[in-house]
Amino acid sequence: MSGDDYFKEYERVEMQRLMLDDRPRTEAYKSVILDSRNSIKGKVILDVGSGTGILSMFCAQAGAKKVYAVEASAMAKLSKEIIKENNLSDVIEVHQCLVEELELTEQVDVIVSEWMGFFLFHEGMLSAVIEARDRFLKPDGVIIPESADLWVAPCRLPRYFDYWDNVYGLKMQTLGKFQRENQKEPVVTDVEEMDLMAEESVVKSVVLKTVTPDELKQFKFRTLVPATRDGKYQGLCLWFVCNFSIDEDNLFFLSTKPGEPKTHWKQTAVVFPFDIEVEKGDPIAFEIVFRNRLDDARKYSIEVTMLDPEKEEHPTPCYCKMTKCVVIQKYLEERSNREEDDENILVDDEDDEGQS
Structure with a gap:
């Protein structure tokens, strides 16, 4: 999938529906944003790869002062209408461009992004988040996920x-x-x-x-x-x-x-x-x-x-069946038992002294 094809894929409503229907994913973002209002309220937010704008809207609901939603695909145009539909256009500003092309007049307090790809990195957007962090995030800012x-x-x-x-x-x-x-x-x-x-x-x-x-x-x-x-x-x-x-x-x-x-x-x-x-x-x-x-x-x-x-090289202890590991397991187990017995004897001696 080329760079152009990557963004065209995200223009498809079916792809957006697939991600919106992913409840563990969407609920995780919704929960952290709405339940951490103190970290969002009155803050400037940058949403990298904003798609439908759902994360931007969660941030607006949590009291964000300003949200910059950045989406490179044509979904950006639709997201403007979705945001307008929810009466949040006064807070959320949509930019249809790559993060590398984005120009802002201020630094942001929080970056939020659903950047993860298959096995975390494949076909993901971590490089875009790093670019946004280096260019726009305040030194004491936070990134979601952390x-x-x-x-x-x-x-x-x-x-x-x-x-x-x-x-x-x-x-x-x-x-x-x-x-x-x-x-x-x-x-x-x-x-x-x-x-x-x-x-x-x-x-x-x-x-x-x-x-x-x-x-x-x-x-x-x-x-x-x-x-x-x-x-x-x-x-x-x-x-x-x-x-x-x-x-x-x-x-x-x-x-x-x-x-x-x-x-x-x-x-x-x-x-x-x-x-x-x-x-x-x-x-x-x-x-x-x-x-x-x-x-x-x-x-x-x-x-x-x-x-x-x-x-x-095997870890110590290793719980595999190889002879050397079984021998080490046995030795460590016996040593642990001896130390436990010594501790019990010490406790008994202290109890005897207390009673005398």
């Missing part, structure tokens, strides 16, 4: 593997194998919580006030985790969690983790061309690398490397 984490966990993907075992009573594993071997891109899909095969890990954390473009060009994550159940290890599941908390009294999070209320982002799966049978406790090791694509700065390529658990 931070975000990208998570990963090994998973099974029955939709891409088991489905082909029985298609109307017939086997079509040949077609399934062909699909997996030619699956060059990650897929956006719903992954069930029961399909996660190991504990999740944070791949990348970003704090919106401090993140820089350079640290987003490429990043990687290497880990070793024990399988938490028996089954087929068939891919990696990616999702994100955003922290919307702009003050200590109001804590809000938006999670796209499997098992949480479904969002239009769903989850992103890196589908392996083959599956690996694992038992609970088996070590799973991998490295995942994210690279900003040269042909489109909004997109990322993902590269996964399977690692040999025998050659990887």
Whole structure:
């Protein structure tokens, strides 16, 4: 999707309806804005990628002094009418342009943006938020959301593997194998919580006030985790969690983790061309690398490397089934029991002294 196609996609009413119907997403923004009125009331707000203007209107309802809504697509024209329809034109000023082209006569107190893409960064607008922050945000200003984490966990993907075992009573594993071997891109899909095969890990954390473009060009994550159940290890599941908390009294999070209320982002799966049978406790090791694509700065390529658990450094303690880790677990458990016994003896001695 080229830059022009990206903005044309957001002109479609169907796309806007999809996002508006995403209740976890929309309610998260509505809750943090309306329940944090003290951080919004009387303030100047910049809404980056404002779309229909719904976040701008939430800010106006919360008492914002002025809201600058920036939308590059033709949706900006419709949003002006929507804002007028809600009698908020005196507060909200719509600009149809890129953030890079925006000119304001004042600095802003708050930047609000629904910038997240698939697996947080892909086809997102974080670069535009950074541009807006560097040009327009006051030093003591805040950004909504405040931070975000990208998570990963090994998973099974029955939709891409088991489905082909029985298609109307017939086997079509040949077609399934062909699909997996030619699956060059990650897929956006719903992954069930029961399909996660190991504990999740944070791949990348970003704090919106401090993140820089350079640290987003490429990043990687290497880990070793024990399988938490028996089954087929068939891919990696990616999702994100955003922290919307702009003050200590109001804590809000938006999670796209499997098992949480479904969002239009769903989850992103890196589908392996083959599956690996694992038992609970088996070590799973991998490295995942994210690279900003040269042909489109909004997109990322993902590269996964399977690692040999025998050659990887294990955390301490590690709860996998490898002999060295089992021995360390046993040693730490015995040491903990001895320390607990020593503490109990000390307490008993103090009680005896108190009674004498």
